[in-house]
Structure formats: structure tokens, C-alpha cells
Amino acid sequence: MKKTLSLIILMLMVGATDTLQAQSILPSLGGSRSGTSGFQFLKINPDARSAGMGSSAVADAIDGSALYFNPALAAQLDRNQVYLGHTQYFADISLNYASYIHRYRGMAFGASLFYLDSGEMDVTNEFNPFGTGQTFRTVHLAAGLTFAQELTNLFSYGVTAKYIDERIEEVESQTVVFDVGFFYRVGDTGLRFAIGLNNFGLDASPSGETSRQTLDGVVIETEFEDVSPPTMFMMGAAYDLYSSDNFDLLGTAQITNPSDNAEQFSFGLELGYMNQFYVRAGYELGVDEARLPSFGVGFDLPILGYGLGMDYGFSTRQYLGSLHRIALKFNL
Secondary structure: OHHHHHHHHHHHHHOHHHHHHHOOOOOOOHHHHOOOOOOHHHHOOOOHHHHOOOOOOOOOOOOOOHHHHOHHHHHHOOOOEEEEEEEEOHHHOEEEEEEEEEEEOOEEEEEEEEEEEOOOEEOOOOOOOOOOOOEEOEEEEEEEEEEEEEOOOOEEEEEEEEEEEEEEOOEEEEEEEEEEEEEEEOOOOOEEEEEEEEEEEOOEOOEEOEEEEEOOEEEEEOOOOOEOOOOEEEEEEEEEEEEOOOEEEEEEEEEEEEOOOOOEEEEEEEEEEOOOEEEEEEEEEOOOOOOOOEEEEEEEEEEOOEEEEEEEEEEEEOOOEEEEEEEEEEEO
């Protein structure tokens, strides 16, 4: 009876997007909000496992990626963990993510580093569309400290404070933002709910200078508008759809409401064999250029009393191409 009720709740949540849109509780304002926030690198998913499941991980990122999705999930780990992730992004841009979670009784302490580097790129303008002979690069960094606590075996919360730094050419923006997350397990039904509010904080005031060529000569720009972080509200669920001695099937669903775009809905599936080998698939709705499902594989193996895990996630965008993500997890 409990499992039936939990499944009904999950199905209602999956169908909630259309209802909320119809009642204007979550109105679609993507056209009017687009381009109103900076620090867009914070919206790039650095995790291979969740990428293979449509990035629907706010209720089930029970590994080092919890510090990116929902800090409350850090308290759900049963061991300390080191997490290393790499994403081969578009145009040879590399994205790297690292985190460490330390469990102590019912609490968890974490540290994370998110780093994106464009590499050297050619400077172009309307007078020199094939390049001026100069180069520039963009560097984006977010460093966070996390505290999470498991108040009961069913409920946990977490908070992350992040320092973010974005440098484009000779212009630099810095600020501090916070992530807040909550996690709730519905008894032994296999159903979990989570809520996250990420990148909520202060606007940044860019400093530095940049030059641009005009018909009247070179103009030096030194004054810039303040930049807002891309705050995201996420609500999601995870449910153990099937379980046997050898196979387990997990389903996830998530609604994401960003401050600078339209609402998004994603869902994913994970089939596990003997809690060691995994196959994953997912799909994203409301995401620009997302036309095909995402896929992924992974494994978790005990080695000398420790645990080693590796995940791979593959997703595509209609015009920009394919994204490959890989992650290594060391349980200590």
C-alpha cells in the first residue's frame, strides 16, 4: 500500500509541470528573462552519472556531486569520498570539478572546486572577422565549503557557501553565493524528495578594462553593469522502481526553475546489476537544443576495503555537438 501511494505521488509530481504552467504558478518567462544573469558556467552540469540521467539528480546525487546539486545529500553518504570529474565541453573548452566529503557522526563537511578554462581564443571584430592577431581567454572558478546534517534517518539539510570568480579578457567579476538543500526519505517506501536553491547571493561589480575598435578609433571601456548570479530553484524525486537480488531499477524526475530562463523538466532511469554495474538513460525538456536522450554507464567496485567508482555520461546538443563527461570516485 505504501509503495502504491509513493508511486502515485511520484507520478503526480512528474505531471505537475503542465498544471503549474496552466495555473501560472511557474509561468514560462524564458523570453523575457534570457540573458539577465552572468556566471553562466555555474549552470553546466559537471557530473557524469547525472548527465546520463538527464541531469535529474537533486534527489539522488549520493556522491561527491552532491556539493553541486544539493548539499543536503552529502549527509546521506555512508563513507568519506574524493570525487574528480572532467567534461569535454564545446569548442575544446575543458571543465573540471573536484570535491571531498568527510562524514562525522550525523554531519558532513565538504569542499569543492569548479573550474572552466576556454584556452586561448582569437580576437575578432567587425573589421577583422578572421582575427586581429591577438588572443584572449576566459577563466571561471567556483570554490565552495559545505556543511550538511542528518537530523533523522529520514531528513537532512545542507548549506554551501561559494566564492565565484569570472575573468573574461581583462575584466573580472567576483561575488559570494549560497546553495541550500533539503532531503526527505518517505520511510521504507523507496521514495525520496528533495528541494534545492542554488547560486543565491550578491550581484557582482565587474572591474578592469576592455577595448573595442570603432570607426572613430579604439574605445576603452572601464564601466560595466552589475552582474547577477543565475539562481536556480530545483524540486525533484527519486524512486526505487524495482529491486531483486541482482537487479535494481531507479527512476528520477526533476523540475528546474532558473532565474534567467524558462522552466525545465528532466527525468532519468538507472539499471544496476549487483550494485556494481550500471546503465543509464535520461531526457531533458525545455532545454535549448536538447533533442536526443542522454546515456551513461558506470561501475562501483570494492578494492582492498575501499571503493572505486567510475561514471561516463554522454549527451548531445542539436547544433553544438556532443558532450562527454567522466568521473572517478574514491570511497575512503
